[in-house]
Amino acid sequence: MAEGAKEKYVEELVDQSDDFSRWYNQVVRKAELADYAPVRGCMIIRPYGYAIWEHIQRLLDARFKETGVMNAYFPLLIPRSFLEREAKHVEGFAPEVAWVTRGGGEELEEPLAIRPTSETIIGYSFARWIQSYRDLPLLINLWNNVMRWEKRTVLFLRTAEFLWQEGHTAHRTLEEAEERTRLMLEVYRSFVQEDLAIPVLHGRKSENEKFAGALRTYSLEAMMRDGKALQSATSHNLGHNFAQSFDIQYLDADGQRKYCATTSWGLSTRIIGAIIMVHGDESGLILPPHVAPYQAVVVPIWRKDADQGAIMEAIGRIERMLKGKVRLKVDLSDNTPGWKFNEWELRGVPVRIEIGPRDVQNNSVVLVRRDNRAKEAVAIDALETRLPELLAEVQQALFQRALAFREEHTYYAETYDEFKEIMSEKRGFVRVKWAEDSEAELAIKEETKATLRVIPFDQPEGGVQGRCFYTGKPATCEAVFARSY
């Protein structure tokens, strides 16, 4: 749209290494992914950004359903008394809640919270729905909007309102709940790695960083191109905490009434921020083909006065050939080819299809990859097989590049001095030997701004030897620290 176009000309995209956060904001705005709303901290997700979310929803939803999860809808508003039933939960969320106090012209007797998350109202319903062990497991997912009144906001990464999915399950035993918690983390991990081409560390959160009310929280952590970590999805084993607060019981086969064990797990529009910050470069966005609104863009190369008939005919043939196979955009606007190249590079379309008079004569086109700008001439008749293949290559290459970047920017620190040196001079993840200690963790955060991102599942075989880099106590695990979004 014109405003965006104008802005593109007046302001060059800043270099990632000069000012990463300015680069990020420029890309979000120039690529027309999102805008700030006239309500503080809220976001308008524009069609191009929302189309990415639609692909995320489609792909992730199918993975959920394969594990037996069904979608439902729960109300936006939650009575204050519900939030207060689980002590840790209310402590964690109350400061960020937006309250409805008037409705239909009257003051409400009890203020209603706009859901910051739905564990409490889910707990209320599960308690009514579940009677016996035959009703278990109960596996529900919600695609909805939630609200957390954040002070500092960044588009996609931290906004007062955001879109997400929140899954909620109830089980007979703690073991089953643990299994489901891990299963959903694995669903996220394969989705994020395979569909978004983002390599992740997966593992357990520390006590300090776990979800308010959880027994145990697992997460995925991805490295952005400024070396910071972004928590990409979380899966919580809630144990019996919510079941006890909301009286979620079932009659077991042995005739005893028992508490269910519950879980919850979520992924939000924040992940779009990760896509931008993991794959983007000096020319703008690079979208993984699986979630790109347009997987390829056709740019005709012609002179204004030249005969366009032959090219248009070839384009028509290409469109028919690729229909239902590749998500194609044909750019027939009045802009110059050079303008179009920049525009679609900025918007991250994975492959450009150039077609000029000579190409038509040769019955071929030129394919240009967005990620490495490699070019190849391809016969039009071969597009049907070559283009999907090339898109798969791009998807794979994006993952490999991001993985290599993460490996290059992952350090091992033996001592706290080494740790501080890395944190002040380099950017990235620091892996250390660790004797789990919440106070030490807070002290490290205070001094270095680095937090314990994750205790990876991937631990040395035979257990960790040696001492904690910070306390000198016998280490119990390896942990990964980083600054984070």
Added chain:
Amino acid sequence: MAEGAKEKYVEELVDQSDDFSRWYNQVVRKAELADYAPVRGCMIIRPYGYAIWEHIQRLLDARFKETGVMNAYFPLLIPRSFLEREAKHVEGFAPEVAWVTRGGGEELEEPLAIRPTSETIIGYSFARWIQSYRDLPLLINLWNNVMRWEKRTVLFLRTAEFLWQEGHTAHRTLEEAEERTRLMLEVYRSFVQEDLAIPVLHGRKSENEKFAGALRTYSLEAMMRDGKALQSATSHNLGHNFAQSFDIQYLDADGQRKYCATTSWGLSTRIIGAIIMVHGDESGLILPPHVAPYQAVVVPIWRKDADQGAIMEAIGRIERMLKGKVRLKVDLSDNTPGWKFNEWELRGVPVRIEIGPRDVQNNSVVLVRRDNRAKEAVAIDALETRLPELLAEVQQALFQRALAFREEHTYYAETYDEFKEIMSEKRGFVRVKWAEDSEAELAIKEETKATLRVIPFDQPEGGVQGRCFYTGKPATCEAVFARSY
């Protein structure tokens, strides 16, 4: 789930003709479509009900996209000052608004409305996005939740929060806006008739019944089995009203700045209420195959102690054969076949597949239609072609049955006495000659509770002759009155 199962046994489904609204509420609860939430007037849409909504979204969204519409997301909260900018709009919606007055532990300077609809915040954004005629038309749709603080609520039909889609478009001219308004009504009409098997009248709303802030409102009206009308979708030509309030202007090709003409159009979870009330019968729900979560249910008929191997093997074969072609449920629970028949009839599954030991010997199954209980034996190998065919026949039959019902219950009144007699003794639609008159309309509503549902597009050829049934003035059109939801 057990609670539902228990309830089914203790309370028989009431007869439609004895107490239609009780029948409706029982079906919604027993079929586990929805529940009341612990927040006044809000609804929990349970997995079986939500699955219907997912099919509605999928089918309708594809129809929108075929007309060039793209999805986006706009914020939940709207500043009070926005709502107040369009005078008629605020007058219509202010009494039903829920207000957020506190967030993040502080009183807000300006109360924020939970969106009752998004025309105002869309107007704000369109004004920023649209610069020139090249940006037009702008065609956006939102799938979201909205809130209207209703006093009396009924699940799906009238709840404080509901799910819907709201489309918003901006155009160069009033003519283009009118064309889009009509196009989207036609998209709804074909969707509702073809996918939901619900016959509808389509036409224009009277001045009294149009949307708050619209130039002109079109709607679809369907007849429920109690003879009442349900407005199933609306499409509004907003003219220049919102463009002027929000300064949505564009630079035209002639160098002049002009106001856009805008439209909006919506369909909500209310339509699930229409599906229930148009197709349901004394045994419960009947779902049109296009949106049924399960299009067919397999019920094995075996004795507890008998050999189940052969039947299980045949079921496995059927599942593999129909995978990706028919949405199939296989009921292997411990319940008796008779219990399962009742259960899946109540839940409206269009076709039941019975398979017993003799069927397996004959390499066949018995198909039973939910709508008319017709049975047929079909060779297992023929299921792949016969079942989809049968589902198409059921879809068609449901539409024809509903159309016949509407025609049987549509009356023509020449005089107001006739009109009142029909309204008091019969149930259905009354078609009359009408000289558009808002005061007469209100008087009729006052006395008979009937409202002017629609001025159908389908009018007598060559124009209406004769006089208005109420005022005696020369008639300008035919109109349809009914009591409504």
